[in-house]
Amino acid sequence: MSPGKFITFEGGEGAGKSTQAKYLADYLEQQGFKVILTREPGGSPGAELIRNLLVTGGADKWSAEAELLLMYAARADHWQKRIHPALDQGYWVVCDRFADSSVAYQGYGRGLDLDFLNLLYKKTVGDRNPDRTYVFDIAPHKGLGRAAHRFIDGNKNEDRFESFDLSFHERVHQGFLTIAQQNQGRCLMVDANQSIQQIQDLIRQDICSYL
Ligand code: TMP
Numbered sequence: 403m404s405p406g407k408f409i410t411f412e413g414g415e416g417a418g419k420s421t422q423a424k425y426l427a428d429y430l431e432q433q434g435f436k437v438i439l440t441r442e443p444g445g446s447p448g449a450e451l452i453r454n455l456l457v458t459g460g461a462d463k464w465s466a467e468a469e470l471l472l473m474y475a476a477r478a479d480h481w482q483k484r485i486h487p488a489l490d491q492g493y494w495v496v497c498d499r500f501a502d503s504s505v506a507y508q509g510y511g512r513g514l515d516l517d518f519l520n521l522l523y524k525k526t527v528g529d530r531n532p533d534r535t536y537v538f539d540i541a542p543h544k545g546l547g548r549a550a551h552r553f554i555d556g557n558k559n560e561d562r563f564e565s566f567d568l569s570f571h572e573r574v575h576q577g578f579l580t581i582a583q584q585n586q587g588r589c590l591m592v593d594a595n596q597s598i599q600q601i602q603d604l605i606r607q608d609i610c611s612y613l
Contacts, residue, residue, distance in 0.1 A: 407494045
């Protein structure tokens with residue numbers, strides 16, 4: 403096993419995980435660790451190009467299968483060029499979304515075969531799993547409401563997944579709950595209704611068991 407630690411943040415739209423991923427990366431750096439904060443889809447130059455294809459445009463821009471394969475094309479590049487070398491060099495890699503998002507969105511949300519997703523994981527990432535995963539839990543209608551503000555206030559047009567209907571996001575939510583339930587050793591559920599400070603404290607306390 404590579405010496406670095408691999409920490410992922412997962413959950414539906416508007417759960418606040420990107421903010422918390424940044425706080426955790428800052429905290430770990432303050433503790434003197436070498437840290438990389440990254441994200442998916444994206445995180446390497448090639449994967450960022452693919453991200454742009456995936457997160458812009460209308461919901462039916464891609465078939466479910468094409469969408470999954472693009473996610474995995476991006477992940478394969480990100481893993482080989484950035485995450486894996488960093489873990490080998492002893493970095494803590496904090497990643498805003500990873501393969502659990504494919505299981506929740508393309509598996510549970512879009513109904514693709516979970517065995518096919520597992521095969522893609524094995525062929526691109528191998529047998530390395532995240533060491534710790536924070537799964538942010540928020541009711542989809544609430545998260546989508548928060549995410550909408552991000553687009554109104556911000557400068558982004560990365561709203562393709564938000565434009566899927568509520569029943570899609572309910573299935574994604576159910577998918578994340580199932581993933582957390584089935585991987586209790588790795589995943590910690592985070593109630594995203596708490597304040598930013600409360601969530602930050604919870605994650606810091608939890609990560610201390612790894613320091
Ligand atoms: P972000 O808004 O959290 O950066 O993520 C972009 C979108 O990509 C988000 O709506 C979830 C989606 N996504 C998938 O559908 N499958 C995946 O494997 C990943 C990593 C993200």
